[in-house]
Amino acid sequence: xxxxxxxxxxxxxxxxxxxxxxxxxxxxxxxxxxxxxxxxxxxxxxxxxxxxxxxxxxxxxxxxxxxxxxxxxxxxxxxxxxxxxxxxxxxxxxxxxxxxxxxxxxxxxxxxxxxxxxxxxxxxxxx
DNA sequence: CGCTTGACCGGAA
DNA sequence: ATTCCGGCCAAGC
Numbered sequence: 001x002x003x004x005x006x007x008x009x010x011x012x013x014x015x016x017x018x019x020x021x022x023x024x025x026x027x028x029x030x031x032x033x034x035x036x037x038x039x040x041x042x043x044x045x046x047x048x049x050x051x052x053x054x055x056x057x058x059x060x061x062x063x064x065x066x067x068x069x070x071x072x073x074x075x076x077x078x079x080x081x082x083x084x085x086x087x088x089x090x091x092x093x094x095x096x097x098x099x100x101x102x103x104x105x106x107x108x109x110x111x112x113x114x115x116x117x118x119x120x121x122x123x124x125x126x127x
Numbered sequence: 128c129g130c131t132t133g134a135c136c137g138g139a140a
Numbered sequence: 141a142t143t144c145c146g147g148c149c150a151a152g153c
Contacts, residue, residue, distance in 0.1 A: 009149085009150065009151095030135090030136095031134075031135055031136085032135065032136055032137090035135085035136095044149090047147090048147085048148070048149075049149095050136085050137095050147090051135095051136085051146085051147040051148070051149080052133095052135080052147070052148075052149045052150080053135090053149085054134095054135035054136060055133060055134085055135055055136090055149075055150080056135095056149070056150075057134085057135080058133070058134040058135065059133080059134080059149095059150065059151070060134095061134055062133095062134065062151095064134095070134085073134075074134090075134080075135065075136085076135075076136060076137090077136095080134085081134045081135080082134090083134055085134090086134085089134090129153105130152105130153090131151105131152090131153085132150105132151090132152085132153100133149105133150090133151090133152100135147105136146105136147095137145105137146100137147105138144105138145090138146095139143105139144085139145080139146105140142105140143085140144075140145100
């Protein structure tokens with residue numbers, strides 16, 4: 001299978017969608033995280049990739065097909081980037097049980113590490 | 128077809 | 141903690 005046509009950005013977007021679809025209910029991921037987990041297309045230097053790949057993810061979400069939980073993708077600060085529809089995104093997340101504190105969410109608590117990590121609540125033997 | 132901006136991020140003032 | 145800046149790709153105007 002290798003990689004889909006590298007000179008085709010849409011192939012990259014498909015990988016983004018594929019990942020976002022795996023994000024569990026009530027969990028969130030960041031643009032940079034997705035970019036980091038997806039390998040750069042052939043012919044793209046890692047440094048160059050690191051610079052703009054998060055934005056590519058954003059562009060990918062802009063064309064987000066139905067079935068992709070785009071609302072679970074936020075920025076690395078744990079905030080929702082200002083844009084038309086931002087409020088709606090927040091509402092949908094809160095509906096999933098994600099708690100916002102001063103327009104921010106606790107990434108340590110809600111960020112999904114990715115497939116394979118699943119999420120082990122790891123009951124930190126409270127006190 | 129050229130110029131500007133971006134659903135971002137990390138590091139520096 | 142907050143604001144500014146570079147990055148040098150992709151889409152929109």
